Amino acid sequence: MRRNKNVVGIGAVALTLGLAMSACGTTDDDDGNGDSAGGDGAACDVSLAFFGPETGPAAGLGQPIIQGAQLAIDEYNADAECEVGYELYDSQGNPDQAPSLATEAAGQEAIIGIVGPAFSGESDAAGPIFAEAGLPTVTPSATNPTLADNGWDTFHRALGNDATQGPAAATYIRDTIGAQKVFVIDDASEYGAGLAGIVEEDLADAVVGTDTIQAGDTDFSATVTNVNDANPDTIFFGGYYAEATILIGQLRDGGFEGDFVVADGVKDPAYLEAGQDAEGTTITCPCIPDTEPQVAEFAEAYEAEFGEAPGTYAAEAYDAANIFLDGIAEGIDNREDMLAFVNEYDEAGVTKQLNFEENGEPSEVHVYSYKVEGGAIVPEGEIS
């Protein structure tokens, strides 16, 4: 029996080798043709991958990113000889699952570019693995500033980080709202606490109190009492929509009537579950509204493909995927060349001029404000 098993094992290895070799053969053939679309000499047998939540509690934020990148790849594939593959690595937005998933993605040689990781926490967990594998990543949505300080040369960000969003939120609270007394709440997450800290620092004396809640909690009566004690005219919350939905409801029930300002983690239709209580909430976001003229064409194509308006970060994901696709069109078929290509990239994207600084941060950043009006998230314009 034992012997037989070994024979089967050897057989399996031989079979795998054979398959691998035949796969190589195909590559050579395609290269030989040399007339693949997307420009002469476009690379073959390469894939891009999405890394982030496809399912799980934050799936709502992952969906537009998945679809934005999908659109870019579909457009490329439409007139390309060799189709670019698209893999989904579903982390559920969970930092605990990220490392093993990143290792899995790094092991797939065909994957030469990652759109993601979507969130800051999972970026932190997966970043070292991508850096070691030399697999370039462009995140369309992770905004924690410290991610760029790790020295991962594979890390790139297609949008402004919280260090730019935080001051913009603070500017909005101080200048547009004209707040005198601000209460700052965060959810103790990598993203929320970082953002709240920046807002708190920027507003300095105007901050009359702070509190930290726990993600997953549903009873915020102590926070409400804390807020009522400080009697602020504006509240800033750094965190995600799951808690924001409940928090604003309880704050309104508790008698708070001032302005409620949140950041991009709340910019999701799920936040509108809060109904009347969410009305008038301001949401800051480094994501471009689809009403801006330069994204109109993208928004149209997106809606035609998926039957819905582009969600948060769909345009950023589209841009991120297009950077990689431009490289593939030029014939790049390995991670090393792709990394060099992304580092040198300087083209106009849908959302902004796409160009990365040494640490992977975008050289151009815009932050926009949105408002909840009539049960919808409506863009207000750029915060300057």
Next chain:
Amino acid sequence: MNFDLLFNNFPEFTIGGLAFGAIYALIALGYTMVYGVLQLINFAHSEVFMYGTFAMLWTVVALGGAEADGIKLIAILAAALLAAMAMSAAIAMILERLAYRPLIKRNAPRLIALISAIGASFVLAELMGLRDRVAGWFGLEDNLDDYVRGARINNSMAGVVDDAPVYHLFDVRIRLIDIIVVISAVAMMVVVDQFIRRSKLGRGIRATAQDQETAALMGVNPTRTIQWTFLIGGLMAGVAAFLYMLKIETTKFDVGFLLGVKAFTAAVLGGIGNLRGALLGGLVLGVAESYGSALFGTDWRHVIAFVLLVVILLFRPTGLLGESLGKARA
């Protein structure tokens, strides 16, 4: 430590703590009764509660609670209370039938029943979290869109009870809803306590808790008694779900987990197996969390809850009121 905040807002923190503690207590009742009778921790009880919150939400949506006010709103809420109780009781009975009775019949060790409970808890929570796909199997996802949409996000009945009166008593802002939550929870606990003490069925439950075999010899049907225990626990979880939705207005498929852990803590704190202990444990836990949030910040509330549990168990290993009372009288 922020003593000023606590002392300046002492009544608000107390009311907030009591209201949530009362909900803990009602859920804790289910843990404590099942433990009293079966010496088994029914970890799936948190899902019994969670299904109740959804029954409440769905009833309000189905009857158009968002537009209703006055008498009509009260009628809708009454229907929602009954629906929540019915749903929770039904889930509790199904649990007993499928997850426990087969094991108890075969005299399986308690540990096996515990694993069965944890498994049942996951199954129930994920069924709710995947309800859009379950509806999809039957081709009903369009018809039931109002009920299955957003299966994995917060589902809210925001705005339904927003007009509830608010009272001002010496500068203290009190919501009618908080008062309703505390009073109805305590009233329900008293009713159950008296029922267990005075009724024939209650005597049967107490007898089974003391010694199942002897009770059976005296003519108490153990299977029926266990069923009744689950039923009462389920009904109370339904009331808890109703009060929770009045106060928080939002639920989610995994909402039971944290509340279940806290309610179980409350049961242990008061002395598991002891009905009055569940009430006391729930209220003490709720108030301690509220005061702790004021002193150390809201992010410390779970730390405070469990430090309190450890400290109390160090000095009173059987909980505040003791397990023995439960053995003798519950």
